[in-house]
Amino acid sequence: MIKPTTPIKAESRNLNFFYNGGNHALKSVSMPLYENKITALIGPSGCGKSTFLRCFNRMHDLYPGNKYQGEIVMHPDNTNILEQGVDPIEVRMRISMVFQKPNPFPKSIYENVAYGLRVRGENNKRMLDDKVEEALKGAALWNEAKDRLQDLAFNLSGGQQQRLCIARALATDPEIMLFDEPTSALDPIATANIEELMSELKQKLTILVVTHNMQQAARVSDYTAYMYLGELMEYDDTNTIFTRPSRKETEDYITGKFG
Amino acid sequence: MNTATTMLEQSINLTISPRLAKNIRRNIKERIIEFMLMLAALSAVFTTLSIVGVLLYESLSFFKTVSVVDFFTDTQWTPLFEDAHYGILPLVSGTLTTSAVALAVTIPIGTIAAIYLSEFASHKTREIVKPILELLVGVPTIVFGYFALLFLTPILQKIFPDLPGFNMLSAGIVMGIMIVPYIASVAEDAMRAVPMSMREGSYAMGATRFQTAVRVVTPAAISGIVAAYILGISRAVGETMVVAVAAGQQPIVSFNPMESAATITAFIVQVAMGDLPHGSIGYQSIFAAGLVLLMMTLCFNILGHMLRKKYHERY
Numbered sequence: 323m324i325k326p327t328t329p330i331k332a333e334s335r336n337l338n339f340f341y342n343g344g345n346h347a348l349k350s351v352s353m354p355l356y357e358n359k360i361t362a363l364i365g366p367s368g369c370g371k372s373t374f375l376r377c378f379n380r381m382h383d384l385y386p387g388n389k390y391q392g393e394i395v396m397h398p399d400n401t402n403i404l405e406q407g408v409d410p411i412e413v414r415m416r417i418s419m420v421f422q423k424p425n426p427f428p429k430s431i432y433e434n435v436a437y438g439l440r441v442r443g444e445n446n447k448r449m450l451d452d453k454v455e456e457a458l459k460g461a462a463l464w465n466e467a468k469d470r471l472q473d474l475a476f477n478l479s480g481g482q483q484q485r486l487c488i489a490r491a492l493a494t495d496p497e498i499m500l501f502d503e504p505t506s507a508l509d510p511i512a513t514a515n516i517e518e519l520m521s522e523l524k525q526k527l528t529i530l531v532v533t534h535n536m537q538q539a540a541r542v543s544d545y546t547a548y549m550y551l552g553e554l555m556e557y558d559d560t561n562t563i564f565t566r567p568s569r570k571e572t573e574d575y576i577t578g579k580f581g
Numbered sequence: 582m583n584t585a586t587t588m589l590e591q592s593i594n595l596t597i598s599p600r601l602a603k604n605i606r607r608n609i610k611e612r613i614i615e616f617m618l619m620l621a622a623l624s625a626v627f628t629t630l631s632i633v634g635v636l637l638y639e640s641l642s643f644f645k646t647v648s649v650v651d652f653f654t655d656t657q658w659t660p661l662f663e664d665a666h667y668g669i670l671p672l673v674s675g676t677l678t679t680s681a682v683a684l685a686v687t688i689p690i691g692t693i694a695a696i697y698l699s700e701f702a703s704h705k706t707r708e709i710v711k712p713i714l715e716l717l718v719g720v721p722t723i724v725f726g727y728f729a730l731l732f733l734t735p736i737l738q739k740i741f742p743d744l745p746g747f748n749m750l751s752a753g754i755v756m757g758i759m760i761v762p763y764i765a766s767v768a769e770d771a772m773r774a775v776p777m778s779m780r781e782g783s784y785a786m787g788a789t790r791f792q793t794a795v796r797v798v799t800p801a802a803i804s805g806i807v808a809a810y811i812l813g814i815s816r817a818v819g820e821t822m823v824v825a826v827a828a829g830q831q832p833i834v835s836f837n838p839m840e841s842a843a844t845i846t847a848f849i850v851q852v853a854m855g856d857l858p859h860g861s862i863g864y865q866s867i868f869a870a871g872l873v874l875l876m877m878t879l880c881f882n883i884l885g886h887m888l889r890k891k892y893h894e895r896y
């Protein structure tokens with residue numbers, strides 16, 4: 323099946339997740355994220371894609387009563403990041419996230435990008451300037467934003483705001499980036515920009531992306547996972563999934579017969 | 582061109598089908614409801630306008646005797662004395678000083694309380710703390726006045742032995758404590774209205790809870806927080822009982838909170854509760870003073886409105 327030619331950056335092992343109130347949203351999910359690869363998560367609405375993604379940066383810790391079971395092992399640390407003794411803040415500093423809806427802070431463009439560095443205590447102006455520029459270039463926003471860095475971030479267009487959120491996540495040099503339907507609120511051109519960006523970003527980091535858009539999964543990802551009702555139904559390299567999936571359900575979903 | 586003419590010709594022959602015609606009964610019902618709603622809204626406007634009207638009318642007769650220049654420049658306010666002076670400045674200084682002390686107390690405490698309640702307290706804690714704060718709102722202000730006079734002032738006198746029994750410091754501090762629940766509750770509402778997605782964005786960057794509260798939630802809610810401050814200022818400027826009881830009755834121009842002084846409101850109750858004949862100049866002076874009070878609150882409200890516009894929140 324899959325011949326791992328690249329090292330694994332992180333992997334979930336028998337991951338179960340329970341929402342407060344007992345909803346068993348993930349059922350024994352095991353899958354790898356290969357380093358410098360893009361892994362796409364697809365599946366019908368409510369199957370647990372966001373839930374799975376948000377386990378990787380311990381986002382579920384923000385709400386009381388949620389429970390993880392199983393492991394997400396991060397390499398090269400070889401540590402289960404769901405362990406009690408692991409500090410979620412340290413995890414989030416290395417695994418950053420871009421949300422479905424752009425959510426810039428009520429600050430200037432510059433301060434939005436500098437935010438992650440500032441909360442890490444970085445206040446050196448030169449250092450911040452350099453990092454902000456680098457991150458905005460990395461998110462293909464520099465040309466549009468360089469003359470208005472002090473503008474409020476809300477004045478950007480939706481697509482620009484989403485690239486700003488990517489720049490914000492990039493500024494702290496994360497090892498893994500999580501994208502939860504990053505283009506669902508954007509037009510085709512902005513979507514193409516972001517897809518191109520993701521392909522460039524994988525030189526530097528590992529990406530996990532949730533998408534409802536089959537073409538997008540086929541275009542950008544190296545590996546694809548199909549989830550259904552909290553279970554991982556099929557995982558393979560993207561080419562295989564889209565040309566000869568081994569399960570009927572996967573094929574039905576991809577071809578639009580279901581979902 | 583061609584199609585446009587045909588359409589024009591056609592439209593001449595159009596009629597309104599009964600199924601699409603205006604529904605008279607529904608329209609009348611709507612109109613009646615609209616009218617009643619308007620009446621309710623107008624009653625508030627009407628009351629406010631009559632208050633302003635009465636204030637203006639009575640002040641006008643006051644200013645027939647006392648010149649406006651004297652009113653705003655004379656540094657003595659002795660309308661009830663033989664040698665009557667009508668300078669509003671001492672009352673304004675008293676009002677501003679007690680309000681400043683109150684704000685110095687209430688803004689930090691109220692803001693911190695709001696941040697705590699909105700961002701740190703668990704659901705259970707909030708359910709316990711909020712009713713207690715609301716209870717504080719229900720305490721009659723005269724109780725706070727005597728609390729300042731009989732409890733806080735003696736304590737302050739231990740620290741500052743020269744402090745007079747009536748002083749603006751004690752009155753201001755207690756007034757500040759009294760306003761905390763208002764500020765905390767309005768500011769907390771504003772902070773809780775900040776969408777969770779914005780907080781998640783901050784946490785996802787590795788921010789702590791405190792960093793998220795101070796660097797993201799507070800600026801996002803700033804317009805509501807400013808509104809809370811303005812509400813607090815208006816309350817402080819208009820507060821009567823605490824200052825009347827604890828700050829004293831001597832109108833002197835002073836911005837030193839360690840002194841005793843009268844405020845506009847304290848003067849108004851003093852006269853209103855006395856037995857000055859209607860129409861006398863002393864009686865009319867309280868309307869002039871009231872007008873000044875109204876203008877002060879209005880200024881703060883306009884200022885607040887401008888600030889809110891400046892920091893208008895957008896998510």
Ligand SMILES: Nc1ncnc2c1ncn2[C@@H]1O[C@H](COP(=O)(O)OP(=O)(O)OP(=O)(O)O)[C@@H](O)[C@H]1O
Nearest residue numbers: 341342345347365366367368369370371372373374
């Ligand atoms: N906060 C919550 N509390 C309880 N159950 C939740 C919560 N959030 C999601 N769920 C449930 O968990 C399941 C998985 O939800 P999740 O949001 O992960 O789906 P998804 O695959 O991301 O769907 P979509 O494609 O619509 O975003 C759903 O059944 C959902 O109802």
Ligand SMILES: [Mg+2]
Nearest residue numbers: 371372373502
């Ligand atoms: Mg989702």
